Amino acid sequence: MMTLFGYWRSSASYRVRIALALKGIDVNHVTVNLRDGLQKDAEHLLRNPQGFVPVLVIEDGTQLTQSMAILDYLDRKFPNPALLPEDPIFRSKLLAASLVIATDIHPIQNLSVLKYIRAEHGQDDGGVKNWAQHWISNGFTALEKTAQQYETPFLMTEVPSLFECCLIPQVYNARRFDVDMDQFPKLSAIDAACQEHSSFIAALPEHQADAP
Amino acid sequence: MMTLFGYWRSSASYRVRIALALKGIDVNHVTVNLRDGLQKDAEHLLRNPQGFVPVLVIEDGTQLTQSMAILDYLDRKFPNPALLPEDPIFRSKLLAASLVIATDIHPIQNLSVLKYIRAEHGQDDGGVKNWAQHWISNGFTALEKTAQQYETPFLMTEVPSLFECCLIPQVYNARRFDVDMDQFPKLSAIDAACQEHSSFIAALPEHQADAP
Structure with a gap:
């Protein structure tokens, strides 16, 4: 195993x-x-x-x-x-949306970066929150525009893909930093659909053995 | 076209x-x-x-x-x-090394982030340089450890892969920020091998029509 x-x-x-x-x-x-x-x-x-x-x-x-x-x-x-489809174009588009989160949001508000801006840039809790909100909102604004183009329950698809593997943890994080998710109705709808899905429920942070 | x-x-x-x-x-x-x-x-x-x-x-x-x-x-x-091999394990390892650059170095010292730390955190040229050097050195230190495990001219391979597509632009960037590449002898050797390769020469920033 x-x-x-x-x-x-x-x-x-x-x-x-x-x-x-x-x-x-x-x-x-x-x-x-x-x-x-x-x-x-x-x-x-x-x-x-x-x-x-x-x-x-x-x-x-x-x-x-x-x-x-x-x-x-x-x-x-x-x-x-499959997490990604076989078709090279469709695959690239879903992967690109996933990478907006995996490259342009998540690493910038990762723990090590937040520690650095506290220690080296003298940022307090408010400064850290502004930072996280800025990068999350930036990326989500672009993704919301993409998501608005599709009628599917998940991004571009009828079933969850790699994109939802990235989105749902990022929305969880956005809520920790008090990002107003009402700005992103389509992303919120995708999140809501995932919250009812057994695989996403099993993966929830609070459902893990090491959660307090 | x-x-x-x-x-x-x-x-x-x-x-x-x-x-x-x-x-x-x-x-x-x-x-x-x-x-x-x-x-x-x-x-x-x-x-x-x-x-x-x-x-x-x-x-x-x-x-x-x-x-x-x-x-x-x-x-x-x-x-x-191919930029990546077919074997799922080998592929994942090369992709992971590429993603150290694509997720954990490059986005954190991207133009928009550097603008933010100037405007919102009051960082001057020195602060910006420290920031860029920190994240580049962090990622390169981990990659150098990985690279030291292999004798191949390129990372894990005899021919350039996705990894070199990511590494060479990042080394170019590292030099702009005065990162001491002598700390990373194996990465420097891979960079040197690529600098003699016609595809990498054609792609050089200075060789583009829009370069000043």
């Missing part, structure tokens, strides 16, 4: 949990407590020199890092149901 | 230019002058609501955005030579 080193509140871990649930794959879950900084421990740095979660350890012992690369592995190895 | 809306100095445009050259694909190049802020013009926002370059407009008029999604499209549509 594969082992997922993750953390209940980590967005990137949450993405992988959704994909595993969608594909019906059981894994061992091992927590790496980000609150206690255990991701920077020597033991975890051997798993991932970046000191990030998630890390997926597959049956042969290979340690896979970077959530989007883990999702690519899962989609190749366990293709049903 | 496809059209690439890009900018000579944009890292993400540079990535796509390398991939096109590796695959021997000719495209029309149209410049979107980032220095003059033309990426936020209404005309460009119709191509990409994020207001970023590159945008690849393919023959049927579809506008593809997000460099990593454009590279995925190119690799599916024009599979030879």
Whole structure:
């Protein structure tokens, strides 16, 4: 059985949990407590020199890092149901929407960046909140325009895809930073549809064994 | 023929230019002058609501955005030579290394983020340089550890892959911010190997028609 080193509140871990649930794959879950900084421990740095979660350890012992690369592995190895379609254009469009979150929102309001702007730029809780809200709203504004072009219950599709694996953890994060989701009605509707879906419910941070 | 809306100095445009050259694909190049802020013009926002370059407009008029999604499209549509291998594990590992750059370095020292820390956090040129150096060095330190495990001229491979499409523009950027590349001997060796490769030479910022 594969082992997922993750953390209940980590967005990137949450993405992988959704994909595993969608594909019906059981894994061992091992927590790496980000609150206690255990991701920077020597033991975890051997798993991932970046000191990030998630890390997926597959049956042969290979340690896979970077959530989007883990999702690519899962989609190749366990293709049903697919996270991305086969058609190169459709696939690229769904991937691009996913990458708005995975490259242009999530890393900029990641824990290590928030720590840096507190320590080096003297930002307080308000400054940190402004920062997170700015980048989340920026990305969501662009995604909302894209989403408005489609009538489907999920982005461009009838079933959840890689995009929803990225969106739902980011919306969870947006709520933590008091982003007004009413600005993004279509993204909110996709989020609401996912909240009723068993795979997304199973992957919820509060439903994990390491949640307080 | 496809059209690439890009900018000579944009890292993400540079990535796509390398991939096109590796695959021997000719495209029309149209410049979107980032220095003059033309990426936020209404005309460009119709191509990409994020207001970023590159945008690849393919023959049927579809506008593809997000460099990593454009590279995925190119690799599916024009599979030879491949940017990523077929084997799910090997592929995931190369993709993960590429994503260290595409998610955890590049977006954090992107133009819009640098503008924000100047305007909102009162950072001067020195503060901006510290910021860029910090995130580049962070990511490169992790990648150097990975790269040290392999004897191949390119990361994990005998020929350039998606990883080098990401690495070379990021090294170019690192030099602009005076990052000491001597800290990263294996990454520097990969960069040097690419600098002698015709596809990488063709894609160089200074060799573009819109370079000053």
